[in-house]
Amino acid sequence: MSRPARVTHASTRAAVLDLVRAAGMISRVGLVNASGLTGGTISTVVRGLIDEGLVAETGHAESTGGKRRVMLQLNHFARYAVGVHLDDARITYVLTNLGGAVVARISRPGSASEDPAAVVARMAREVDALIDSVGVDRDRVLGLGLVSAGSPGFGEDLERATGLPVVLDDDATAAAIGEHWSGGVGATATFAALCMGSGIGAGIVLGGTTYRGPGGQAGGIGHACLDVDGPPCPCGARGCLEVLAGPAAVVAQARANRSLARAAGLGRKGSAPVAADFAAISRAARQGDGRALALLERSARYVAAAARTLANALDLEVLVLTGPSFAIAGSTYLPVLREELDRAFIARGVHPVSVRLSPSAASAPAIGAAAIVLQSELVPRSQGLRLPDDLAAGEPPVFQHAR
Amino acid sequence: MSRPARVTHASTRAAVLDLVRAAGMISRVGLVNASGLTGGTISTVVRGLIDEGLVAETGHAESTGGKRRVMLQLNHFARYAVGVHLDDARITYVLTNLGGAVVARISRPGSASEDPAAVVARMAREVDALIDSVGVDRDRVLGLGLVSAGSPGFGEDLERATGLPVVLDDDATAAAIGEHWSGGVGATATFAALCMGSGIGAGIVLGGTTYRGPGGQAGGIGHACLDVDGPPCPCGARGCLEVLAGPAAVVAQARANRSLARAAGLGRKGSAPVAADFAAISRAARQGDGRALALLERSARYVAAAARTLANALDLEVLVLTGPSFAIAGSTYLPVLREELDRAFIARGVHPVSVRLSPSAASAPAIGAAAIVLQSELVPRSQGLRLPDDLAAGEPPVFQHAR
């Protein structure tokens, strides 16, 4: 009855592949309903995907009164991708299959002070080890995604060193794409991945499409203002989320409290990395230390306020908490955010905001980096938009009016 | 040299028309460069637009060594649109031409307490008067856009009463579309229209495409949190922008100051409408009243912080201040916002955020309402996306595995 609307994806092939992935298992008729394409088109496209080995027929559904539907599934082990996350002095590597599932994973302390060439050489070695560790054919590895807070610089070198196509991105955006690809959120969902590592950032997906912003800087939620007269931030403003509630702020507050610092076993100021101390505080809170818990809950209140502001601005449907710090302390933050969004999200009358903890928060940015590779290699040639300058440039400067 | 990328607009015709509008004056070759289409396609599409009377050849450019380019322009007076803005007890009507320029405008005090049927009948009368006042042929009026804070309800009735197709939208979104259509910002710009009427909202355009959000509630910046321990807001949260800095808050603060209230000639609490008193405060500030100015600047600091948060989250290029309240007090707010974004916008190293006051802030939502009509009627049939539910619904619930 209801006329299916046309899907406005880049290409039909990619849209269909995406639907198969998102659905997990689906029939051709299911694809017709979900895509708005006709049976004929789906038939042809699916045959192509099967020929390429990306999709396989995996059985039959029960009959609904006629011929049984042939079920299709992503051929998860047809291709692989490598994802690398450079965090604060830690490098996480994952090898994922087409479905975004982790096939192999290693994590090494990062070398903050080494020169770039050495880092690249070392990363290439460790990527080789990662791929070899599960005996995956290198021809089936589509590429390598490299992400960090504010995307990294040495992509071309790494491309040469590994022989794999390299894509770069920001870690929060990667985490969002990873969530999207792994299918936890709907294919056309509008959501943000709130990613807390050493800083706080958000990856944004609007109606199923990643939003990076014209300067690639979208999702800069770490400097959301939560107190116009608050403490100054290196960014030039006052009362930014990171300064009030970021992991570094929480750790600093805990270190300032002598007895808490001793009880939780914190390092001295400057000695231990922030991540280690943040983990120690979280551990203390879980073991019943009220002071530690209070600090985390205070941070959570700020994060919740920023999350609500973001959800209100973008009319979000889902908010996923991810990244190393939420992997450690997510269970403390989650209820606070849920409560805040249930109580005061403006559009809650229209639809709720579902707040979740990523099932693989610690390696989510790395998994997302791999997902970006999957997306960029399987969705052929993303169509870029023109730069506004070119418009003017195409026109000679002088006109001669007439009528 | 540089291969032009394909424009991913809904239809080519609309994309070309939009380029003509955005450029003001452009040749076919200019369109080829700007759109990435071939000369042949442009030739055909432009002929169609000329046949429909939407575009006209208006002269020649100087030669660049060969045949001179024939310049094309939007035929501004080929079609018209009506825009209606229902604000707090005030209705603004505009009739615009294809370029979004106002051809006729009337503004009437709104009847807050009348029943809907009477309001519709009255609006239909006033729209008729608007169109007749400039003697425009009704066949050339494409439709009517009706906007208010949180879109209005009686579209169908108004459609019957006026005989014009009616589109509804939220006032801030309309204002953003109006700015976009009038060409002040680039065709593919990422920007927000900060719209202050009785409340505060933002209309969001990302890369040239209007973003409304899955529930149509995007841009809810009025409830951005600027103080987690601030005064409570009807929305359920604390420290929301509107409560701290909205026109109603400014007026309340001014009324609480007896001598200021007397000096500025404010109405008693509840007696005068907020808009009138806000205007009175702004007038007092302009005439040198330090207390009034301090109140407005305090409000501006909050608005600036919220604007910065939004700009950081979305990586905005432009921020336009618009709506009735900014029409009155924009000159006080503008420098505060500029300073804040110059100082602390995260991506300022990549690109600046340009902050401007809309040249027609008072009627911007109404003009935008008309622009929505232009867009929806000239860009044939916007392609909706599928609802996520339909995907699951297309699949029978029980599977039978096989291999």
Next chain:
DNA sequence: TTTCTTTGTTTAGCAACTGAAGAATCTCCG
């Protein structure tokens, strides 16, 4: 069996675009 329902494939046809050839119009230069 026969008949009906549902799924999936094939085919012709259409709409929109590209690519390449050609016509038109201008400048420049001998």
Next chain:
DNA sequence: CGGAGATTCTTCAGTTGCTAAACAAAGAAA
């Protein structure tokens, strides 16, 4: 003045990617 070259614009055959509709295949109901 009259080519030669440059540039703009048009025309048209050919490709692509889709739809609509007929058809074939597989099962349920009778």
